[in-house]
Each structure stands twice: as structure tokens, then as C-alpha cells.
Amino acid sequence: MVIFFWLLAFLALGSALGVVLCRNPVYSALYLILNLFLVAAFYAMMDAHFLAVAQIIVYAGAIMVLVLFVIMLLGLKPINTPRPILVTTIGIGSGIWFLSVILPIIAISVPDSLPGVTPVIGGVREVGRLLYGKYVFAFEAASILIIAAIAGAVALAKKRKIEEVR
Amino acid sequence: MIPISYYLILSAIMFIIGVVGVITRRNAIIMFMCIELMLNAVNISFVAFSKLHGNLDGQIGVFFVMVVAAAEAAVGLAIIISLFRSIKSISTIDASELKW
Numbered sequence: 328m329v330i331f332f333w334l335l336a337f338l339a340l341g342s343a344l345g346v347v348l349c350r351n352p353v354y355s356a357l358y359l360i361l362n363l364f365l366v367a368a369f370y371a372m373m374d375a376h377f378l379a380v381a382q383i384i385v386y387a388g389a390i391m392v393l394v395l396f397v398i399m400l401l402g403l404k405p406i407n408t409p410r411p412i413l414v415t416t417i418g419i420g421s422g423i424w425f426l427s428v429i430l431p432i433i434a435i436s437v438p439d440s441l442p443g444v445t446p447v448i449g450g451v452r453e454v455g456r457l458l459y460g461k462y463v464f465a466f467e468a469a470s471i472l473i474i475a476a477i478a479g480a481v482a483l484a485k486k487r488k489i490e491e492v493r
Numbered sequence: 494m495i496p497i498s499y500y501l502i503l504s505a506i507m508f509i510i511g512v513v514g515v516i517t518r519r520n521a522i523i524m525f526m527c528i529e530l531m532l533n534a535v536n537i538s539f540v541a542f543s544k545l546h547g548n549l550d551g552q553i554g555v556f557f558v559m560v561v562a563a564a565e566a567a568v569g570l571a572i573i574i575s576l577f578r579s580i581k582s583i584s585t586i587d588a589s590e591l592k593w
Binding site for chain 1: 500520522525536537543548553578
């Protein structure tokens with residue numbers, strides 16, 4: 328099990344690096360899809376089965392297809408401007424600084440298990456009961472958010488009349 | 494049985510890779526994908542803490558993060574398309590009209 332975890336973690340970090348380092352956005356998107364599948368595998372390993380399935384359907388199935396459509400639609404060529412050295416140094420330096428602060432804190436302060444905790448399984452029934460019970464208001468609010476996002480996306484991506492006149 | 498801290502360390506490293514991507518890359522779509530990477534890293538933390546405390550509320554949090562990410566993808570990609578229409582480029586260096 329632990330070896331399996333290390334293999335998946337290695338692949339996940341490698342594909343995350345692939346997203347950042349690839350010149351071509353299409354390769355970045357494909358690496359991100361691989362990464363999303365691996366995250367779904369981690370959910371499944373942590374007994375969050377509903378989330379693992381939702382991750383694959385929503386992220387890898389819907390969002391990434393949308394991203395790939397947009398990349399293909401725009402027909403982009405890789406941007407070949409040289410990377411600004413100052414910004415790259417600042418970015419990598421701040422990343423290393425943050426990791427050197429946070430990793431020891433995690434390693435010291437997080438226990439392997441808390442006393443008196445019964446393990447839970449995040450199946451569809453348990454999560455659904457919580458979603459339609461305790462969090463029903465947030466769930467309904469999410470539907471309003473989605474409608475607002477649809478309206479916003481249509482309004483933004485539509486061709487404007489003024490541009491046609493020009 | 495894998496210790497929870499392993500998942501948290503993985504999540505921290507993935508988050509930092511996303512942050513470094515947003516800081517260093519100049520392609521708007523890749524910056525967008527790095528934001529998705531950060532959201533996923535946070536989701537791993539959510540599920541790990543949910544497992545640690547034996548409480549499903551963290552998984553509900555992940556569900557809502559997914560909802561917001563879907564909405565963000567729709568609006569963000571529409572913004573990128575409209576940006577490309579007006580300046581024929583999605584490099585954030587070219588989109589600097591509002592920069593002082």
C-alpha cells in the first residue's frame with residue numbers, strides 16, 4: 328500500500344511539474360488530466376469514493392474538455408518569448424521558502440490518528456445525506472452560482488455588435 | 494495504512510508547484526490550469542483532514558470547491574476567448590492596459 332502511494336505521489340508530482348514546464352498548452356492540459364486522475368486515485372485511497380467519481384466526471388470529463396476545446400479553438404502556438412529571469416527566480420525562491428517552512432510543521436504537528444475517531448466512508452449515501460440535510464442551503468446557493476456563471480460566460484464570449492460594425 | 498501527513502505533504506508540494514506556475518508562466522491558459530492544480534492540492538488536504546477527524550464535512554467542502562471550479566472554468570475561459578479576440582494574444586505581457 329505504501330509503495331503504491333509513493334508510485335502515485337511520484338506520478339502526481341511529475342505530472343504537476345509537466346503542467347508548469349511544458350511550452351505547449353496542449354501538453355500541459357494532457358498532463359493536468361493525468362494529474363486529476365491521480366488525485367481521484369488519492370481520494371479513493373482515503374475512502375472518499377463519491378469524490379473520486381465526481382472528480383473524474385466533473386474535472387477530467389467536463390472542465391478539461393472545455394479547456395482543450397478552447398486551446399484548439401484559439402489555435403495557439405507556443406509563446407517563445409524568453410522567460411524573465413528575475414520573476415522565475417522570485418517564483419522558485421518563494422516556493423522553496425514556503426515549503427521549507429510548511430513541511431517541518433506538517434511533519435511535526437499532524438498526528439497519524441486521533442483517539443476515539445471512527446473511520447468514515449464517503450460513499451454516495453453518506454455524502455448525499457449531508458448534502459441534502461445540513462448543507463442544503465449551500466447546495467441551492469451553488470445552483471444560483473452555476474446559473475450566474477453560465478449567463479456570465481455567454482455574455483463574455485458572445486460577439487459584440489459594436490465590434491461587427493467596426 | 495498511510496499516515497495523513499504524507500497526503501498533506503503531497504498536497505503542499507502540489508500547491509507550491511501551482512503557485513510557482515502562476516508566478517512564472519505568461520500564458521493565460523497555463524496560468525488557469527495552474528490555478529486548477531492549486532484547487533486540487535487544497536482538495537487533497539480537505540479529504541485528508543476529513544479522514545483524520547472521521548468527519549464528512551470536509552468532503553462537502555471539496556464538493557463545493559468543485560462547483561466553484563466549474564463555474565470558474567466557464568467564466569475564465571470566456572474571458573480568455575474575449576481577450577484573444579481583442580488583442581490576438583493570450584500572453585499576459587500583451588494584456589497590460591490596466592497596469593500602472
